[in-house]
Amino acid sequence: MPTGARGSGRRTLDSAAVPERPGARAGEAAAVSTPLSQAVEKDGPLSEADLHKLALRTAKALARRHKEGTMHGSLHPGNVILAPEGAKVSTAAREVPPSYLAPEQVEDEPVGPPADVFAWGATLVYAATGRPPFGTGPDAAVLRRVTSRRPDLGDLEGPLRELVARCLDKNPAARPTSRQVVRALRDGRTPTPKPRPKRIPRYRWRMMVALAAVIAMGFVMGVLV
DSSP states (O other): OOOEEOOSSOBOHHHHOOOOOTTOOHHHHHHTOEEHHHHHHHHOSBOHHHHHHHHHHHHHHHHHHHHTTOOOOOOSGGGEEEETTEEEEOOOOOOOOGGGSOHHHHTTOOOOHHHHHHHHHHHHHHHHHSSOTTOOSOHHHHHHHHHHSOOOOTTEEHHHHHHHHHHTOSSGGGSOOHHHHHHHHHHTSOOOOOOOOSSOOHHHHHHHHHHHHHHHHHHHHHHHO
């Protein structure tokens, strides 16, 4: 599949894997498993081929959970484990960095599987570029970007860039399902876009009302002065 990030010299999963010796103990095998966050911080973004493998395995893991009627709820690079047999999604409860929270989680809206899809897209950006899609800094600043700014997709290109962008849509109803993501990765093309939801999410209404209040207050203060 001709997708992924441009450039050479990227980290490959195979280069980090320690060959398994006959009779190796379980503890030794576990020692070669590394969180994606640590691996990228140490060795840089994944290669194009390994990025696609990571994308497909993690999307399949989410699709299985969603089919069972559950969601992960805390997917981020620290919960994606790179192991010799391939990437795995950990179910260990960890605090989610703000750049991997969906807008509906930030705004205390109803949360479901689309939030996992958003986190998957953000995690893929980190794996491909070494940076979270909404930058770093104080939590409040990052959360503001999550709800109001476009993600920085770096040098992702091709169908994977388009797919990730769709997954990072601010409106959960516009994102593809995890099952559609898996199919898109297998077929090498993005899912058919969903019709844009006509209803404006409540968090957007609140942002609009807050902005209007600030403008009105500024106008009143200007008149009084």
